[in-house]
Amino acid sequence: MKAFFLLLLGVLPFGILSAQESNRKKGGATAMFVDPLVKVFKYSNDLQEIKPVADVAKGEYASFQFVYRSGTAIKSLSAKITGIKGERGGTISNSMVKFVGYVKQGKYTDKPATDIIRSKDGTFPDPLYEQQSIAVDAGDNQAIWLTVPITAGQQPDLYHGELVVTAVTANGEQQSVKKNFDIKVYPVSVTKQTLWVSNWASFLSPSSVVMKNPQASKMYSDEYWTALKAMADKMNDYRQNVVRIEMLKVITFNKGNNGHYSFNFERLDKMMGLFMQSGIKRFEGDFVAQKMTDWAGPLGFVMPADAGDAVSRKLVTVNDADNNARQFYKEYLVALYNHLKQKNWDDIVFLHVSDEPTQQNPKAYKDMLAFVRSVVPDMKIIEAINQPVPIDVDIQVPLLSYLRYGALPKFEKQRAQNKGELWYYVCVSPQYNYPNRFLENPLIKTRFLHWTNYKYDLTGFMHWGYNIWTGYPFDFSTSNSVGGDAWIVYPKDGKIISSVRLEAMRDGIVDYELLRLLEKKNPALAQQIVNATILDFDKSNTDIGTFRTNRRKILTALSN
Structure with missing residues (x-):
């Protein structure tokens, strides 16, 4: 009888699906x-x-x-x-x-x-x-x-x-x-959130915040601020609590007759205040430098060419003695830090030095970091690190795959020494069986991004693409990246709408918080559940039924 029952269980789904298919064909x-x-x-x-x-x-x-x-x-x-x-x-x-x-x-x-x-x-x-x-x-x-x-x-x-x-x-x-x-x-x-989540968003153009009539409206108009607030609310609804602002494109500045710069932070204050009203807790700032040539090439200052509403950019090499880049950044960084200090925001703003410094040319980054530290030694710094060598910044954000290859203990040691934070990031990489948010991935792997946070005690997550729409947002072939990498929300009828991937991400953030709560009550059970789910950086148990059972165990244990 038991054998017959097991056989019936195996045949039942096929029978159900055959009936569904037959019913569909009949209309x-x-x-x-x-x-x-x-x-x-x-x-x-x-x-x-x-x-x-x-x-x-x-x-x-x-x-x-x-x-x-x-x-x-x-x-x-x-x-x-x-x-x-x-x-x-x-x-x-x-x-x-x-x-x-x-x-x-x-x-x-x-x-x-x-x-x-x-x-x-x-x-x-x-x-x-x-x-x-x-x-x-x-x-x-x-x-x-x-x-x-x-x-x-x-x-x-x-x-x-x-x-x-x-x-x-x-x-x-x-x-x-x-x-x-x-x-x-x-x-x-799970009302309190301890995990830091940053999806870099584009919001410095009318179309990026989905204004109802971007052609007839201007940046920083009343309609723009209303649309930006709606975007901020959407981020908060999905538990994003960190936002990156390209601050040099928001503030205004001028160079006086005396050769020194003056800065106006009014628009930046309004923007940060608006995000904070929606629940955003931290901010990432500009990149001081970018790679001049290839991935492993020298770094150059991101030098503003002019001031005003539309600030163009050019790169100036570090060793170019004929530019005023160092003077500009000395004055800008000091003015920015002093302003943040006056607003009591110096602990919630983190500056970038250069995106994804590489192992091939570590000296270029170290020199630029030393320059920034010499100008504003107390300015907090965050960096997405594309190398397995720890860098002395306040928030280290290594690529997930680097942690797998023996780098995690080094980063943990560095974190303990400088009392900083250790996050991780993914983008178009890593691929293969790592958790990511590609369209081609099972949804459970997107949810597992934050189970990975808990498994390896990584207290933050970063991704570069919230709404980096190119061409037609409902067609990922208009992007140069892998499908699902550049954006996770869509513009529709004057609003930003969610996706099944964003829903899975939000649920994963909640899972992280539930595991943290369970850790305080029953650490052995928390480890048992996460270890049975996330087997390695690129290996996990993706069976949905098993996952639902394990999550129910967490809720039951926390209820007792």
């Missing part, structure tokens, strides 16, 4: 919940139906993914949550229903992971459209994303909700499907 509809960590393609016919239960803490979001597919073209597919009620009488409100959209892939990685997802039609599910309804072609899957905020004051309980999906065909025929889902809210709170 009927299939509708079911699938795990939100599953990427649902338009053509997917191997989806596994799940019992929709979200196990959550107070202060996070419950997410569900519902898939509707019909053999008949749908003119209008809409969905709504009719109510979420607890068994003790409480309710949950302000839930949102979004539609998963599709983007063109663009480049795949040069060193693909063993579990790479290759799209059959060249598109990947990613953006989350915030609209009332959507049209669906015959035979295509349409994923519907449910987002339910769990407030800090939500009563722990088991809550029951109902989703109603309505499909209207071209000839006006209507069909509605009702499905129930559950949310278990544990007596655990």
Whole structure:
């Protein structure tokens, strides 16, 4: 009997999927919940139906993914949550229903992971459209994303909700499907965040903040500040708490007749204040220098050519005695630091010296760092470090793959000596089986970015691309980078909208905080769970069912 039952379990998914496929070919509809960590393609016919239960803490979001597919073209597919009620009488409100959209892939990685997802039609599910309804072609899957905020004051309980999906065909025929889902809210709170998260954003142009009419508006207009505040709020909603500002493009400055510079920080103050109102806690500043030629070449000062609203840039070599770059930076850095000190912001602003200094030419970076330290010795410095050698900065941010090859103990020793912080970053690399946020990766690997933070005691995360849109943002072939690398949000209807990858990142940040809480209560269990999940820098257990079980263990242990 046991053998027959196990055989039945193995055959059951195929039977369910065969019935779904048969129903679709006959023009009927299939509708079911699938795990939100599953990427649902338009053509997917191997989806596994799940019992929709979200196990959550107070202060996070419950997410569900519902898939509707019909053999008949749908003119209008809409969905709504009719109510979420607890068994003790409480309710949950302000839930949102979004539609998963599709983007063109663009480049795949040069060193693909063993579990790479290759799209059959060249598109990947990613953006989350915030609209009332959507049209669906015959035979295509349409994923519907449910987002339910769990407030800090939500009563722990088991809550029951109902989703109603309505499909209207071209000839006006209507069909509605009702499905129930559950949310278990544990007596655990994750309102406080200890992990530092920075996604570099572009916001120094009207189009980058998705102003309603960027052609008719100007930088620093009332409409610009309103749009920037909306962007800041979106960042905060997704637990980003560090923002990089190209400060020399924001402030104004002039060179007087006496040959010295004067600086006006009014716009920078307004910008930082706006971000802080939205919950941003720290800021990254400019790069003092850039590489002059190739990756391993000499460094040059990023020298402003003029002042005013549009500040152009040119590179001036360190050894060029005929320029005033050193004078400018001596005056600018001192003025900036003194201003930050006066505003009590000197502890929350971190300057960059040069992006990704390399092992091939370490002297160029050390010389530039020495210059900055000589001018403003107390200015805090953060650096994305593209070499396995520790550098004396306040926040070291090595590339994740370098930590794997024996560099982690060196960085940890340096951190202990200067009492600095150790983060990590990913970008177009590392590839292969490392966690990253590429479109081609399973979503669970994007979520695992912050399990990696916890595993190796890395207290911050950095990525270069929040909204570095090029060409058409819904087509990653317009980017020179790997699909998913340059941006993780999209512009739509005058707003910035989320993606399934950004949802996974936010959930991963919450997982990090839950593991930190468990570490205080039961460190052995925290290590047991993370070690069974993240096996090495480039090795993890990506089975979704196992992951859900382990996360439930964390919540249960914290509730006892």
